[in-house]
Amino acid sequence: MESILNGIALGSTQLLDPMVLLLIVLGTVFGIIIGSLPGLTSTMGVALLVPVTFGMTPVQGLALLGAIYCSSTYAGAISAILINIPGTPANCSTLLDGFPMTKLGQGGLAIALATAASAIGGFMSNFGLLFLAPPLAELALRFGSQEYFLLALFGVSVIASLSEGNMLKGFTSGTLGLFLAIVGMHPMTGDIRFTFGIPELFNGLPLVVALIGLYSIPEVIANLSEKSTNEETTAAEVKGVFGQMMEVFKYKMVMFKATVIGLIVGIVPGAGSSIAGFIAYDNAKKASKQPESFGKGNPAGVVASETANNAVVGGSLIPTLTLGIPGNAVSAVLLGGLMIHGLKPGPGLFAENGEIIYGFILSMFVANLVFVPVGLFVSRYGVKFIKTPASILGPLVIGLGVVGAYALNMSLVDVWIMIAMGMLGFVMKQFDVPREPMVLGLVLGTMAEGELARSMSLVQGDVPALFASMFTRPLSLIIIGLTAISVFQGLRSQFRKKGPFLD
Amino acid sequence: MGTYSKTAAAITMAAFLSAGAVNSVNAQTAFPTKPIVAIVPFSPGGGNDILLRLISKHANEFLGQTLVVENKPGAGGQIGWTALAKSKADGYTIGATSLPSMVIIKAMRPATPFALDDFRYICNIQVDPVIWVVKADSRFKTAKEFVAQASNPQKVINIAGDGPQSNVQLQHLAAAKALGLSTNFVSFSGSGPAVTALLGGQVEIAATTLSSAIPNIEAGKLRALVVFSSDPVLSLPDVPTASKLFGKAIPSVGMAVRGLAVPKGVPDDAVAKLEGAFKQLSDSKAFLAEAKNLGIMVKFMNAAEAEALVKESAKEVDALKDLLK
Amino acid sequence: MAQISKTKECWFAVAMILLSAALLAQAFMYPAQSSQFPRFLMVLQLLFSAALLVVALRLPHEKTKDGGSKQRLAALRAPFQVFVASSAYVLAIGYVGYFVSTAFFLCGSMYWFGTHKPVVLIAVGAGFILTVYALFVFFIGVRLPEGILI
Structure with missing residues (x-):
């Protein structure tokens, strides 16, 4: 504890550098632009700016990258809420209730709530990073292959909750997502499956590329088909933003649970912010007294998913900094940035480069504060942006999707994949098949198959031993228990809802 | 007016053409005249990416131009190397190479659309041998103890490592074959996750590249048993090499050797210029100091040596590739 | 939400059955060790699609609307x-x-x-x-x- 306080003292002297503060503001603005434009993601924002930091001191460079990470994760909510396209994969669960709120004329409120919830989630998880990093890193190490597999199952159990109206179609969509994720190399044997000779598919369908297509293109089509319904849906009440932001405190319990979910999902290497958002959303829905109001514009859905995905930020940096193992794609890129600045992530990092690392962590507190006014300012114009006629907005959204899908891996094949997924998304929309279960499947597929195969390999094919250890390892038991509770709650609310119809 | 503008256009054209001519003359003598792009066939944050970004940080001083890193990840490097092989052979597109990964891809997937002789190898800069590593308090005090325990086919020991079909797996299987071990190689998606599994006690031993285990070795959490290279490594002087320890030839086929290449057909003078610049870079104090801090073992090999190593690696991998199937 | 149409739902279910059957067949072309998970998924998908078809068949017939094809175009x-x-x-x-x-x-x-x-x-x-x-x-x-x- 004393060393942490010492570190804070050391780190805060770093923050007095006006250049650091300026870079946080610039990084936030850049992050909000990248994040809110559909097609441009956090990973890309951070990756593209790593070379720009070469000329800076380590604290300056890291403050810039950290600010981009925090603000872009938040800003994806803006486009999710206003135009039904998640700005980054993290915000998929935000649109479930965010966009219906916009349709109800509450877009401004949704953005204010998303902003406040994001800042609070980010702030709380940063506290976790600051004070609880060693024990949480210890927890991350306890996650073995079988726990990862069980976690993936837990994630899959959320599907039911995302497929309002037609559970069967939700399952179909989720299964297809799982399948699309596992095309390519088998994680243990290396056999290549279902790729039709396209090397871009050897490591599975590229997730972010798929998401860009799945959401942007069907939305463009929808906007073009329904003539001029846009004006009435944008009763944007921008005034009284502060009061609207304060409404977030109606959802204290939702935010608390979402923060814990985000933090824990964040420290598990390989999981990601989109999973955290979905799990928190599911949790808020099941805990609610009116689960049926979710998906129709319940503010709690927006608050839960935005708190959780921003809470992932701090969580994902815990294994990155303490073990040198990145928690997700963005922190992998950040890890590279750290190393280029001469820092060696791993157990020795806090002791050897304390002032830099504490400076970096503290700078993210500032970033979480800075994106509130900047984000509200941007979304004020964003609200106007959606009044743009579909014939102009559509080409722009496609243009952004194309450049985003290309710039991720510098690959035109990825752009084609994006367009193909756009067609799939359109077909799904035509047949009222929800897309969110597919996203969840895409995120979890590799984990489910790979970790199951790895668990089997670790017990050398002895299946009874695997089952036994699933019910004897405490962490496995906890995850199994949580999954059981989640499924049970889901069933109960399903029956409750059916109730009145049966009378 | 008409004549005037025509004349003006003609003059402008002439000026442009002559400027172009001068430029092309200059290009003969003063390559490079614009930024050079370096394709890294892996995601940001990996071993190759870190090396190239470090080089790019220092490149300006020696090349006189910036080196822009471009990540083209996918299919274990196949996509990036295919792109490099097909890029314009003017010296302005170079790419990161990694042996034996390039060779393994070609050996495992013969249909891969690049050939090893599609490239001109400029130099190699980093070597990264494979090690066997255990937790600091492991029951295996030495590599010999592990080998003794692992020779019992009734009680197969799990070993974690990057895989499948990676340099690490090839190295481990080659060693296991030479020493008659019966181990179960469990593939993890990279050396990082394999180290995590080891730290978390999922496995007792892991095969990893030196660079990915070194922070935890220096922190006293992990212990290296043996290093698969011909010479002992400077950062771990007490860890024996495999061939010396076991007294028989164990090929260091999995040792990652990272360098740079250009597509075939780049003019000789451009290759020579690049080779010279990277030689100077890898000798420079600032670069060496930062590389050492990151656990990067710098070992410069010139174009001829790099070329020869590719051939040697191809031969070695070909002899052992059935182990990976 | 569009009106739930029996024909549409049936088509969807049939298409999904065909798709998952094709992928299942494809999965059996790969070594068992490397394709257990996709085989499992596609069997599951086949079951879900079959259930969808059953549900769709039990829907009431919709009234045929005039100019349907034109509207669809x-x-x-x-x-x-x-x-x-x-x-x-x-x-x-x-x-x-x-x-x-x-x-x-x-x-x-x-x-x-x-x-x-x-x-x-x-x-x-x-x-x-x-x-x-x-x-x-x-x-x-x-x-x-x-x-x-x-």
Whole structure:
């Protein structure tokens, strides 16, 4: 504890550098632009700016990258809420209730709530990073292959909750997502499956590329088909933003649970912010007294998913900094940035480069504060942006999707994949098949198959031993228990809802 | 007016053409005249990416131009190397190479659309041998103890490592074959996750590249048993090499050797210029100091040596590739 | 939400059954060790689709509406436009280069989708291209695809 306080003292002297503060503001603005434009993601924002930091001191460079990470994760909510396209994969669960709120004329409120919830989630998880990093890193190490597999199952159990109206179609969509994720190399044997000779598919369908297509293109089509319904849906009440932001405190319990979910999902290497958002959303829905109001514009859905995905930020940096193992794609890129600045992530990092690392962590507190006014300012114009006629907005959204899908891996094949997924998304929309279960499947597929195969390999094919250890390892038991509770709650609310119809 | 503008256009054209001519003359003598792009066939944050970004940080001083890193990840490097092989052979597109990964891809997937002789190898800069590593308090005090325990086919020991079909797996299987071990190689998606599994006690031993285990070795959490290279490594002087320890030839086929290449057909003078610049870079104090801090073992090999190593690696991998199937 | 139509639901279920059967057959072409998970998934998918078909068959018959086919054609106009425009765009990027094809795509598709004012077309197109150039090429140094032109 004393060393942490010492570190804070050391780190805060770093923050007095006006250049650091300026870079946080610039990084936030850049992050909000990248994040809110559909097609441009956090990973890309951070990756593209790593070379720009070469000329800076380590604290300056890291403050810039950290600010981009925090603000872009938040800003994806803006486009999710206003135009039904998640700005980054993290915000998929935000649109479930965010966009219906916009349709109800509450877009401004949704953005204010998303902003406040994001800042609070980010702030709380940063506290976790600051004070609880060693024990949480210890927890991350306890996650073995079988726990990862069980976690993936837990994630899959959320599907039911995302497929309002037609559970069967939700399952179909989720299964297809799982399948699309596992095309390519088998994680243990290396056999290549279902790729039709396209090397871009050897490591599975590229997730972010798929998401860009799945959401942007069907939305463009929808906007073009329904003539001029846009004006009435944008009763944007921008005034009284502060009061609207304060409404977030109606959802204290939702935010608390979402923060814990985000933090824990964040420290598990390989999981990601989109999973955290979905799990928190599911949790808020099941805990609610009116689960049926979710998906129709319940503010709690927006608050839960935005708190959780921003809470992932701090969580994902815990294994990155303490073990040198990145928690997700963005922190992998950040890890590279750290190393280029001469820092060696791993157990020795806090002791050897304390002032830099504490400076970096503290700078993210500032970033979480800075994106509130900047984000509200941007979304004020964003609200106007959606009044743009579909014939102009559509080409722009496609243009952004194309450049985003290309710039991720510098690959035109990825752009084609994006367009193909756009067609799939359109077909799904035509047949009222929800897309969110597919996203969840895409995120979890590799984990489910790979970790199951790895668990089997670790017990050398002895299946009874695997089952036994699933019910004897405490962490496995906890995850199994949580999954059981989640499924049970889901069933109960399903029956409750059916109730009145049966009378 | 008409004549005037025509004349003006003609003059402008002439000026442009002559400027172009001068430029092309200059290009003969003063390559490079614009930024050079370096394709890294892996995601940001990996071993190759870190090396190239470090080089790019220092490149300006020696090349006189910036080196822009471009990540083209996918299919274990196949996509990036295919792109490099097909890029314009003017010296302005170079790419990161990694042996034996390039060779393994070609050996495992013969249909891969690049050939090893599609490239001109400029130099190699980093070597990264494979090690066997255990937790600091492991029951295996030495590599010999592990080998003794692992020779019992009734009680197969799990070993974690990057895989499948990676340099690490090839190295481990080659060693296991030479020493008659019966181990179960469990593939993890990279050396990082394999180290995590080891730290978390999922496995007792892991095969990893030196660079990915070194922070935890220096922190006293992990212990290296043996290093698969011909010479002992400077950062771990007490860890024996495999061939010396076991007294028989164990090929260091999995040792990652990272360098740079250009597509075939780049003019000789451009290759020579690049080779010279990277030689100077890898000798420079600032670069060496930062590389050492990151656990990067710098070992410069010139174009001829790099070329020869590719051939040697191809031969070695070909002899052992059935182990990976 | 569109009205739930029996025919549509049936078609969907049949298509899903065929798709999962085809993928299941494909899965059996790979070694068992490497394809257990996809086999399992596709068996599951087959069950879900079969259940969907059962549900769809039990739906009441819908009344046939007049001019159904015409309406359906009109509904396909927007998706057709979007896919033709974007496919042509990506194809052009590979041959012609990023910036020229982007300019043509933006102006062309805005015109095709219904914005005809030249000022708007040029302003939006130029604004987008300048932004992309400033952000990616100038500031960050990404190489966008180059073709015959730029």
